Every structure is written in structure tokens, then in C-alpha cells.
Amino acid sequence: MQRIGVIGGGAWGTALAQTLRRAGRDVVVWAREPAVVEAINRRHENPDYLPGVALDPKIHATAEPTDALAADAVLLVAPAQHLRGVCALLAPRWPTGVPAVICAKGIEQDSGLLMHEAVEEVLPADVPVAVLSGPTFAAEVVRGLPTAVTLACDDEWQGRALVEAIGTATFRPYWTADRIGAEIGGAVKNVMAIASGIVEGRRLGDNARAALLTRGLAEISRLAVAKGGRPETLMGLSGLGDLMLTASSLQSRNYSLGFALGEGKPLADILAGRKAVTEGVHTASAVVALAQRLGVDMPICAAVDAVLNHGAALEPTIQALLARPFKAE
Numbered sequence: 001m002q003r004i005g006v007i008g009g010g011a012w013g014t015a016l017a018q019t020l021r022r023a024g025r026d027v028v029v030w031a032r033e034p035a036v037v038e039a040i041n042r043r044h045e046n047p048d049y050l051p052g053v054a055l056d057p058k059i060h061a062t063a064e065p066t067d068a069l070a071a072d073a074v075l076l077v078a079p080a081q082h083l084r085g086v087c088a089l090l091a092p093r094w095p096t097g098v099p100a101v102i103c104a105k106g107i108e109q110d111s112g113l114l115m116h117e118a119v120e121e122v123l124p125a126d127v128p129v130a131v132l133s134g135p136t137f138a139a140e141v142v143r144g145l146p147t148a149v150t151l152a153c154d155d156e157w158q159g160r161a162l163v164e165a166i167g168t169a170t171f172r173p174y175w176t177a178d179r180i181g182a183e184i185g186g187a188v189k190n191v192m193a194i195a196s197g198i199v200e201g202r203r204l205g206d207n208a209r210a211a212l213l214t215r216g217l218a219e220i221s222r223l224a225v226a227k228g229g230r231p232e233t234l235m236g237l238s239g240l241g242d243l244m245l246t247a248s249s250l251q252s253r254n255y256s257l258g259f260a261l262g263e264g265k266p267l268a269d270i271l272a273g274r275k276a277v278t279e280g281v282h283t284a285s286a287v288v289a290l291a292q293r294l295g296v297d298m299p300i301c302a303a304v305d306a307v308l309n310h311g312a313a314l315e316p317t318i319q320a321l322l323a324r325p326f327k328a329e
């Protein structure tokens, strides 16, 4: 796999393009905004989404999606709630058998579907759909700082080919067949990161944050298993790994949004002040609906959803979580 297409010129699409260049691949990025295409091609930067980083001059950006589909594999890096629409646009022109790799982290609000389920509804049936997830702040990956990720793909041969295509010494993919576990870990950790930010913003202490994240991981694992995922996936890079990262760093958009909420800022004001996508805000309600459908108890996600979407006040919501009955671990 020599030529890789990247659908999405936001922070993550741009960082992935840079890491693909480090892996020696030819890269074509499709960006929606003409200004992003122009900045990447002419000035080798993406000041709108990933400022202050010099990009490899050989990253080619395009406003024409077909250019990015003329590839041996295509990374899908649009925000989760837009991924289906983007794929519907691309589907008629998708080349036969070229694998798609989902890099978005979220659950579709309208359908409650995971990204690979939604994408498989619109892309041609012969397209293998893989998932890339794990602890990866774009701002660190683009600079070549080391990390490791999960590459989930049903077919082991295809998965290993993708690992070889995207892997470098500082971007180390580990293959698994468990797309469900990888996706649920990546999507729900965003909701947990908001909760963790709230704990920090309200100065509830380090103990509270550790307890919240441990119980949060239990919630995520229950949902993944109920949906058909493997519990061990949630102990890996796309579960525990990404939860540790996102739920403890102000670099995270989800954690920083929670932190600001915890300090008492209104959600609308926080969102009005940022252009970047904060996936947990959209995923919270979808997780709660999915958990209800599968009969899974997810009290932390439900609390975040209540605060974000149903006008619940923080203090009584926290008190209600603390008042839950004691039970076996």
C-alpha cells in the first residue's frame, strides 16, 4: 500500500497525513475548506486546525474527493456525526475493494450505530472497513512524538497490511479483530473525559478522578461486551490507553470542556468559543440510548448526558451519583 487517501483536513486528518509521510507513503488529503487546501499545498501548514506545525511539503491536499479515493487505502477522518454523509457522497466513486479506515471516535446520534456499522450501510459491500483508535493527540502525533494505537480489522491479512502501511517507530499500530471493542473504547472515553474534567473543574480531588475513571472503564467494558466486543480490548490502547490520556489532560477538547463546565461556565458559551469538534457532547446521548437498548447500566454517562442535554444542575447530579447503593466490585 503506497498511496493513502485521507478524508478530512482537520487536526487529526492533518496529523495522520504527516505520520503517513513519515512512513514513506504518498498522501492525498481531501479537505472541505478551500482555505485549508490552499494552506497545505502552498504554505505547508494548516493554521485553522493545527497551527504552528510545518507540514511535509509532499502532502497533497485537494478539494476533489475523487483524488483522495485514487489510493490503496482511505482513512476516514471526518467528525463522527458527519461520517455517514461524507461516505454517502464518496460511495458512488469508491474504487472496488479499497479498504476504508475509520479514524473518527463517536456513536451516531440518530441511529445509535457505531461508525463502522453506519459506514457499512453506505459504502459498497466489497469495501473492507477497519478502525484506528488509541491515545493520539494530533498535536503530538504531527510532531512525531511516540505513541501506540489499535488497528481493528476483521480480516487479519488486511489488518496486518494496514499496520505495515501506516506504522512507524513513533506511531505503532497493534492489530486486533475486535472493531466493536476498539470503537466503543474510543467513543465512550470522550464522555468519560468530560466527566473527569468536571471532577477536576470542581476541585473534587485526585481520588475522585481515579475512582470515576475506574468505574468509568467498568461502564465502557459492560457496554462493549453487551454489544459483542471483547473485554480485553478495553484494557488495551483504544480503551484504558485512550481513557488515561483523554481524561487527564487539558490538551483534550473533551476534558477541557468538562473542566470549564465544572468551573461553572455554561455549555453554550464553551461551545461558542471553539471551532474544533468535541465529540463527547454528541456521543453522550447516543451512548445512553444504546445502553438502554442493550440493558446496560451506565450511570456516569447518564449523568453527563443529563448535564449536557437535559439541563441538570451539576451539584445534585454529582450527589445522586455519590448516593448510589453500595455493591460488589
Ligand SMILES: NC(=O)C1=CN([C@@H]2O[C@H](COP(=O)(O)OP(=O)(O)OC[C@H]3O[C@@H](n4cnc5c(N)ncnc54)[C@H](O)[C@@H]3O)[C@@H](O)[C@H]2O)C=CC1
Residues within 6 Å of the ligand: 008, 009, 010, 011, 012, 013, 031, 032, 033, 049, 077, 078, 079, 080, 082, 086, 103, 104, 105, 106, 136, 137, 138, 139, 275, 276, 277, 279
Ligand atoms: N484531534 C485529535 O487529536 C484526534 C481526533 N480524533 C477524531 O477525529 C475526528 C475528527 O477530529 P479532528 O480532525 O480533530 O476535528 P477538527 O475539529 O480539527 O476539524 C473538524 C473537521 O470536521 C470537518 N467538518 C466540519 N463540518 C463538517 C461537515 N458538515 N461534514 C464533513 N466534515 C465536516 C472540518 O472540515 C474539519 O476537517 C473526530 O471524530 C475526533 O474524535 C481521533 C484521534 C485524535
Ligand SMILES: O=C(CO)COP(=O)(O)O
Residues within 6 Å of the ligand: 105, 134, 135, 136, 137, 138, 190, 193, 242, 245, 246, 251, 252, 253, 254, 255, 277, 278, 279
Ligand atoms: O481522541 C483523542 C486523543 O486520543 C483526542 O481527544 P479530544 O477530542 O478530547 O481532544
